[in-house]
Amino acid sequence: xxxxxxxxxxxxxxxxxxxxxxxxxxxxxxxxxxxxxxxxxxxxxxxxxxxxxxxxxxxxxxxxxxxxxxxxxxxxxxxxxxxxxxxxxxxxxxxxxxxxxxxxxxxxxxxxxxxxxxxxxxxxxxxxxxxxxxxxxxxxxxxxxxxxxxxxxxxxxxxxxxxxxxxxxxxxxxxxxxxxxxxxxxxxxxxxxxxxxxxxxxxxxxxxxxxxxxxxxxxxxxxxxxxxxxxxxxxxxxxxxxxxxxxxxxxxxxxxxxxxxxxxxxxxxxxxxxxxxxxxxxxxxxxxxxxxxxxxxxxxxxxxxxxxxxxxxxxxxxxxxxxxxxxxxxxxxxxxxxxxxxxxxxxxxxxxxxxxxxxxxxxxxxxxxxxxxxxxxxxxxxxxxxxxxxxxxxxxxxxxxxxxxxxxxxxxxxxxxxxxxxxxxxxxxxxxxxxxxxxxxxxxx
Amino acid sequence: xxxxxxxxxxxxxxxxxxxxxxxxxxxxxxxxxxxxxxxxxxxxxxxxxxxxxxxxxxxxxxxxxxxxxxxxxxxxxxxxxxxxxxxxxxxxxxxxxxxxxxxxxxxxxxxxxxxxxxxxxxxxxxxxxxxxxxxxxxxxxxxxxxxxxxxxxxxxxxxxxxxxxxxxxxxxxxxxxxxxxxxxxxxxxxxxxxxxxxxxxxxxxxxxxxxxxxxxxxxxxxxxxxxxxxxxxxxxxxxxxxxxxxxxxxxxxxxxxxxxxxxxxxxxxxxxxxxxxxxxxxxxxxxxxxxx
Numbered sequence: 001x002x003x004x005x006x007x008x009x010x011x012x013x014x015x016x017x018x019x020x021x022x023x024x025x026x027x028x029x030x031x032x033x034x035x036x037x038x039x040x041x042x043x044x045x046x047x048x049x050x051x052x053x054x055x056x057x058x059x060x061x062x063x064x065x066x067x068x069x070x071x072x073x074x075x076x077x078x079x080x081x082x083x084x085x086x087x088x089x090x091x092x093x094x095x096x097x098x099x100x101x102x103x104x105x106x107x108x109x110x111x112x113x114x115x116x117x118x119x120x121x122x123x124x125x126x127x128x129x130x131x132x133x134x135x136x137x138x139x140x141x142x143x144x145x146x147x148x149x150x151x152x153x154x155x156x157x158x159x160x161x162x163x164x165x166x167x168x169x170x171x172x173x174x175x176x177x178x179x180x181x182x183x184x185x186x187x188x189x190x191x192x193x194x195x196x197x198x199x200x201x202x203x204x205x206x207x208x209x210x211x212x213x214x215x216x217x218x219x220x221x222x223x224x225x226x227x228x229x230x231x232x233x234x235x236x237x238x239x240x241x242x243x244x245x246x247x248x249x250x251x252x253x254x255x256x257x258x259x260x261x262x263x264x265x266x267x268x269x270x271x272x273x274x275x276x277x278x279x280x281x282x283x284x285x286x287x288x289x290x291x292x293x294x295x296x297x298x299x300x301x302x303x304x305x306x307x308x309x310x311x312x313x314x315x316x317x318x319x320x321x322x323x324x325x326x327x328x329x330x331x332x333x334x335x336x337x338x339x340x341x342x343x344x345x346x347x348x349x350x351x352x353x354x355x356x357x358x359x360x361x362x363x364x365x366x367x368x369x370x371x372x373x374x375x376x377x378x379x380x381x382x383x384x385x386x387x388x389x390x391x392x393x394x395x396x397x398x399x400x401x402x403x404x405x406x407x408x409x410x411x412x413x414x415x416x417x418x419x420x421x422x423x424x425x426x427x428x429x430x431x432x433x434x435x436x437x438x439x440x441x442x443x444x445x
Numbered sequence: 446x447x448x449x450x451x452x453x454x455x456x457x458x459x460x461x462x463x464x465x466x467x468x469x470x471x472x473x474x475x476x477x478x479x480x481x482x483x484x485x486x487x488x489x490x491x492x493x494x495x496x497x498x499x500x501x502x503x504x505x506x507x508x509x510x511x512x513x514x515x516x517x518x519x520x521x522x523x524x525x526x527x528x529x530x531x532x533x534x535x536x537x538x539x540x541x542x543x544x545x546x547x548x549x550x551x552x553x554x555x556x557x558x559x560x561x562x563x564x565x566x567x568x569x570x571x572x573x574x575x576x577x578x579x580x581x582x583x584x585x586x587x588x589x590x591x592x593x594x595x596x597x598x599x600x601x602x603x604x605x606x607x608x609x610x611x612x613x614x615x616x617x618x619x620x621x622x623x624x625x626x627x628x629x630x631x632x633x634x635x636x637x638x639x640x641x642x643x644x645x646x647x648x649x650x651x652x653x654x655x656x657x658x659x660x661x662x663x664x665x666x667x668x669x670x671x672x673x674x675x676x677x678x679x680x681x682x683x684x685x686x687x688x689x690x691x692x693x694x695x696x697x698x699x700x701x702x703x704x705x706x707x708x709x710x711x712x713x714x715x716x717x718x719x720x721x722x723x724x725x726x727x728x729x730x731x732x733x734x735x736x737x
Contacts, residue, residue, distance in 0.1 A: 105699040108488050129703070133489045215573075215593065217682060272594025272683055273573035404701030415684035418594055440702050443485065 054090040057342045059349060062107060062117040064332060066097040067299070071365045079352050083345070091345060111135055116337045118346040124155050124330040125400050127163050132444075136163045137336040142347060144354045147372040155330035155397065164333035165350050169371045171312075171386035171395060172294040173226065173326045175301070178309040180207055180289040188313035190324050192259055195316050199266040202289050210263050211288035212271035213279025214414055221410030222292055223263065225398065226315045226327055227256035233396035234323030240399055243434050250427040255318050257423045263292060264417055271417060284308050295383060296331075299367045312386040314394060326389040329398030330371075402437035405430060475716075481709040488698060488705030500710035509685060510711055513693040514718075520603065520689065521668045528608050529660055532615035537645070539616075540623045550620070554613035561610050565677025568606045569593070572678075596686035599679050603687060607674050611667070615660050622656035623649065658730040662723055669719045690715050 063072060076093040083089045096117070098106045103121075110116055122130055130136050139145055140162045145153075148166060156164045176188070184205045189195040199209040214220045231253045232239045242248030268274070268288050276293070277300055283291040284304035291297070292315070301308055317323040334353065340346045353359060354372050363370065364377040379387075389395055401409075412429060415421045421429075446454070482500055484493040504510055539549045556564060572592035580589035592602045626649050634644045672691035675681060681688035681696070688696075694715070698708035 105695075108699060108703075111489060129487075129489065133487075133491065135489070214683075216680070217684075270573075270577065270591065270594070272591055273577070402702070407696075407701045411682065411684040414682050415686065418591070418596070418683050420596065420684065420686065437702060440704070444487065 052088060054084060054088045056090045056092075057345050058092045058094060059119070059342055059345055060094045060096070060117040061349070062096045062098070062103075062110070062120040063334075064097070064100050064103040064121045065366075066099060068366045069095075069097050071362060072097075075353075075358070075362050078358060079349055082352065083348070087348075089345065093349075111337075116339070118337055118340040118342060119334055119349060120337070121167065121332050121334050122164065124164070124166070124333050125403060125406075127156060127333065127335075128158055130335060131158055131161075131163050135335070135337060137338040137343070137347070138163060139165065139336065139347075139350065142351055144351045144372075147354045147374055149371060149373070151328065151397075152330060152371045156333050164335045165353055166330045166333050166371050167353070168296065168332040168368055169328075169330040170295050170369055171326050171328050171383070171390050172296075173312050173314045173386060173389070175283065175291045175293055175295070175297070175382070176311050176313060177283070177286065177289050178311045180286070181311075184289075188311070189316050190314075190321050191319040192262070192316045193319055195259065196262060199262065203266070208266070208268050208288040209290055210267040211279055211283045211291040212264070212267035212417075213274035213276050213282075214271040214417055215273060215275045217407065217410030217414055219276050219279070219293070219410075220413035220417065221406060222294070223260050223413060224256070224409040225329075225406075226292070227259055227317050228253060228401075229327050229396055229399050230315060230317040230323040230325045231256055232399060233325055234317070234320060240401075243401075244438060246435055246438055250430045254423065254427060259315065259317055260413070260416075272414065280304070295369070295386065296367075298380065298382065310382050312382045314389055324394070326386055326395040327398050328390060328395045402434065402441070404437045405433050408433045478709050478713060481706055482713045483710075484706040485704075486706040487703050489703065493706070496706075500707045501714070503707065504711060504714055507711075509688075510690070510693055510714075512685065513688045513690045514715075516687065517669060517671065517689045517691075520600070520607075520671065521665060523604055524607055524611075524668045525661060525664050527604060528611055528615055528664055529657070531608060532612045532660070533619050533657075535612065536616045536619035536623055537649075540620055550617075553616055556609050557611065557613035559610075561607075561673040562677045564610050565606060565674045568602070568609075569678050572602055593679050594683055596683065599683075599687045603675055603678055606678055607668070607671065610674065611664070615664070618656050618660055618663075619653065622653035626652045654730075654734050658727065658734065661730065662727060665723055665726060666719060669715070669722075 061076070073095060076095050080091050080093055083091045107117075107120055107122070116135070127136065138161045140160075142162075144165060145162050148156075148162075152166050152169045153162060155169070156162060156166050180202070181188070184201050184207070186198050186201055189198050202209045236252060239248050239252060268282070274282070276297070279291065280293065280297040280300040281304045282288070283293075283297075284301040286305075295312065298310070301310060312326075314324045314326045334350060336343070336346045336350055353362070354374055356374050359372070359374050360377045363375055367380075369383055370377070370379065408430060412421060412426045416423075416426060481493070483495055483497055485496050485499075486493040535553055539546055539553075542549070559567075576588035576590075576592065579585040580587075590598050592598050630648050630652070631644055634648050639647065670691050671689045672695065675687055675689050675692055676695075679687045681692040685693075690711070694708045694711045697711060698705050
């Protein structure tokens with residue numbers, strides 16, 4: 001009986017071990033399977049066929065904007081069809097779109113875990129870091145390089161090399177409800193005093209001037225993006241260089257708080273309970289007359305209220321009109337992984353994003369601004385309005401601050417809104433944070 | 446092979462599958478974490494520079510880390526009391542019922558089956574929309590508070606949601622222990638004139654003390670590592686006012702300066718602190734159990 005028990009126990013153990021081994025085996029098999037699917041070009045060309053079998057390949061793409069999943073899925077399908085018809089390559093595109101707040105950590109894990117996607121989106125501010133670690137292909141020699149507008153190309157180039165394909169490039173300032181402004185007889189403000197007057201008139205007419213949605217820290221951070229950008233570009237052009245040389249201070253630009261205070265004091269209540277999407281919807285429904293958000297929010301706003309008559313103006317920082325400027329920036333860009341097994345196809349996809357025939361429809365469907373000569377579609381009225389400032393020379397290229405400092409600004413403005421920190425404390429913390437980022441950057445070099 | 450040897454081999458084979466899984470998913474990451482904590486790796490670079498204990502020395506003066514540690518400790522203490530008292534009370538109340546025990550048990554256990562990240566987003570909606578609706582339209586002004594924006598109320602909100610999530614689990618452990626208390630002891634107690642309170646504190650409570658050890662151990666351990674509830678409810682904000690240690694580590698590793706090596710060092714410090722506290726807790730409580 002004892003012997004029997006032992007035999008059974010041994011058999012069960014063996015089963016367990018084998019089942020575990022089987023799991024391992026399955027993984028190996030599936031990887032091998034994928035390997036088989038992705039045939040090397042030489043292998044395909046070796047086949048002595050009269051009518052060549054299509055070469056098969058897989059392309060893995062990771063993007064950070066799940067809200068445009070449908071548009072990009074359609075575009076990937078178009079790419080698959082085009083490749084089969086024109087190049088006799090049967091491409092299977094695996095498109096992944098993790099949620100934007102977890103995107104960076106997922107991408108980081110994939111890159112370091114030898115599971116890098118062939119193409120992936122990154123914020124233009126991170127191009128330098130990703131380039132230093134060897135995760136970006138130089139696209140300067142590709143056909144797409146000749147199509148991108150020069151001012152946009154600058155935002156995605158390092159040392160003269162085009163390292164990513166810009167996707168989202170915007171000219172942005174403050175969104176405002178044109179109907180409310182017209183009803184109150186208001187014109188867009190050019191100075192801080194004019195802005196204060198706009199707020200006063202709106203309140204008298206029963207409107208809340210600003211919509212505040214500070215639940216996510218990147219939204220209040222937009223205030224620093226606009227105010228520091230305007231102030232520095234208009235009055236202190238060497239401030240950022242000095243900050244990077246540990247020779248500047250936020251105290252030099254302390255008047256940015258004047259306009260921040262005006263916005264916070266004339267805003268909707270319960271800002272910390274309002275997310276960015278809810279804020280866009282509330283703005284569309286007329287809860288406030290102005291909303292400090294980029295034109296990227298237009299998709300939600302126009303979906304909520306297609307009749308919305310929206311405009312964009314440059315945020316005044318003080319009474320110097322030279323500081324009232326529109327921000328020109330590139331956020332999302334598409335990079336190509338240099339060690340991709342299918343680098344040739346990955347590059348073809350990157351080029352296809354700026355395809356002469358199909359690119360305009362994609363960019364228009366996503367509500368992106370034109371970034372290349374191939375984009376010939378009619379832009380929306382608010383985009384045109386923002387670009388009028390650019391044409392008049394009233395714009396600046398978005399300042400690239402260390403990511404840690406940008407994040408800190410958003411966090412501190414949240415606390416400032418709830419009264420947990422003073423302007424002086426913010427100034428000191430940001431100075432320290434900038435110095436810390438400089439120190440870490442130098443240590444990494 | 447001798448009989449003893451064969452027995453050992455079969456034991457080893459039995460343990461092997463579990464050990465392999467444990468090694469791959471627990472031990473290996475922990476030990477590799479020790480190595481990463483001594484590097485200046487940014488989580489992206491292909492090379493890792495060994496810098497010894499520099500990261501650990503830096504933690505000593507990291508105010509954000511210690512602020513998050515203070516917040517987490519406060520949270521753990523409150524959760525230890527609130528969650529365990531409510532769970533034990535519910536367990537006693539449900540166990541004392543003759544009918545519909547199953548319904549109540551299922552009802553209170555249900556939140557435990559929902560992922561806390563989803564629970565957090567659900568409650569976020571309740572705090573930011575439903576409560577304001579009640580305050581604005583039904584005159585319930587008690588709810589008209591900045592539940593997410595005001596650090597004081599945000600802490601209360603986090604405790605409410607966390608308790609909602611874990612009470613069911615703790616309650617089941619207490620209920621299992623209560624079912625193990627011999628009825629004759631309670632009966633003889635009542636024959637000797639013990640009232641309900643005396644019967645609970647003098648007979649039932651000492652008998653279920655081992656479950657208290659388990660529940661406190663589990664609460665301590667999991668609450669020190671709290672991430673999901675806070676991440677989905679307040680994101681650690683406003684600013685860093687409700688930032689737990691786990692969120693601070695996450696922020697260090699994946700945003701801002703992206704310092705993976707330094708973040709790993711912080712997680713090692715958290716591990717050591719939790720390890721020491723739980724060892725003390727188990728030793729003390731086991732000794733108390735034996736005294737009884």
